[in-house]
Amino acid sequence: MGLSERFTDLREPWRPSHVLLAIPVALIVVIATVDILAPQDIRLGPLLVIAPALTASFAGALPTGGIGLLAVAAQAYIGRHIGVLSSRSMVVQIVALALLSALTVFFALIRERRGRELARVRSVAEAAQRVLLWPLPDRIGPLRVASLYLAAEDEALIGGDLYAATRTGGGTRVMIGDVRGKGLAAVGEAALLLGAFREAAHQHTGLPELAAALERSVARYEDDFESREATGECFVTTLLLEIPDEDHVVRMTSCGHPAPLLLGPGRSVRMPSLRPAPPLGVGRMGPTDYALDTFPFEDGDTLLLYTDGITEARDRGGDFYPFTERAARWTEGSPETLLNHLRRDLLAHVGGRLGDDAALVAIHRDDRTPPRHGRRPARASRPDGFHHGCGTTGPRR
Missing domain, CATH: 3.60.40.10 (PPM-type phosphatase domain)
Known part of the structure; x- marks a missing residue:
């Protein structure tokens, strides 16, 4: 494999959707940091669900699942850092975040499947039209x-x-x-x-x-x-x-x-x-x-x-x-x-x-x-x- 081919392989995964993944990652970091530094009566951890929901709007199920896991890990880290990881409230928040992330991944899978079906139908329709075209x-x-x-x-x-x-x-x-x-x-x-x-x-x-x-x-x-x-x-x-x-x-x-x-x-x-x-x-x-x-x-x-x-x-x-x-x-x-x-x-x-x-x-x-x-x-x-x-x-x- 030549140098140009290797350079192309390195560049291939770096697509606009991957660049956009920096946004939910940064959002998780910001929410977790603010939640740790905020007073105890202010909890921003539930907002972490925004990260996987945002990812599903531009990426597939796999990146969405990864961001969801990262959000759950951040919620667990917040609970451990403030010393309430085993509390009933924190456990409910972690479980709810995991379930919502899983639901987001499920709908992302459905969207991907329908997108593939639409692409196949469209390619067949275009091929049929180009027979005349x-x-x-x-x-x-x-x-x-x-x-x-x-x-x-x-x-x-x-x-x-x-x-x-x-x-x-x-x-x-x-x-x-x-x-x-x-x-x-x-x-x-x-x-x-x-x-x-x-x-x-x-x-x-x-x-x-x-x-x-x-x-x-x-x-x-x-x-x-x-x-x-x-x-x-x-x-x-x-x-x-x-x-x-x-x-x-x-x-x-x-x-x-x-x-x-x-x-x-x-x-x-x-x-x-x-x-x-x-x-x-x-x-x-x-x-x-x-x-x-x-x-x-x-x-x-x-x-x-x-x-x-x-x-x-x-x-x-x-x-x-x-x-x-x-x-x-x-x-x-x-x-x-x-x-x-x-x-x-x-x-x-x-x-x-x-x-x-x-x-x-x-x-x-x-x-x-x-x-x-x-x-x-x-x-x-x-x-x-x-x-x-x-x-x-x-x-x-």
Whole structure:
């Protein structure tokens, strides 16, 4: 074992909880000293029970038991020093202190066991969520990509908002959507749509046909899993995009989802005019019911996709977040910088807590950089070129 490893081993036990143990120890010393020096009609020994009770608030059962024993020993020392150790009053005080210390240790054990159970449950939940939480790569063909997800539910990494991207022949297809509702209850529907998009994106030549295939998947989900009372209440607003590598255009099909912002140099912000169809799950729609809209997407432009958790966020006064105005401030930065600015600004606007899930995807066209495979922060790219996720979370609110 090297010197650095030995030094690490020496430092490992010295944790903040161990540092805090000095407080109950000092408390025992002070109480015992004052009790010995005080007049005989003033007895502070019963206050020693504060030491194990305080220890249980930040340490485990073993340190709490040690402090409890130290408190009992201090009480016995006080009795011996003042010559009343065998008196009935002192014996009762020592026994009561021992029982209270033991009770404190018992509750500390229960708290530790429940803490371990909660940690296991939380780790399983996080693992299950991260199965869906595949961050989008930072590069897809000629596109630089950044994504952000803010879940409204406490302890949740994802919710009902979703996005995905996949490479197709000579281009990239992107989807962003918003399941009705929020939190973990909507995760199953989001997972269904992500899986359907993964399969259908490579099987249909046009976005209207892709939208119709996703509609059929949502309809099957409703028929198989939704109750009769809930029929028609499950729907997903979705925006489908197709960005060719060579042509400087973007094709879009909207299923009730708002149009993205098109950011250009010089703080230029435009919103393409879309012909939206109803959300997925509202009606049995065919390919002819979906419109295909095409808009210029030049080198240096940035598409900013979002869900209504952004535009409908309110401050304490009830004012909506001025999304377009704020996005115009950071059009010159990279996609990552843009989303970082928007995240901080949005959370400041709402006071640190969102009322609904929110997702953002920034897609910047950069033809000057040679296309390469997207890099994943935590997972290698899939061999089929598919990337998806229910979001990349930012720091917790």
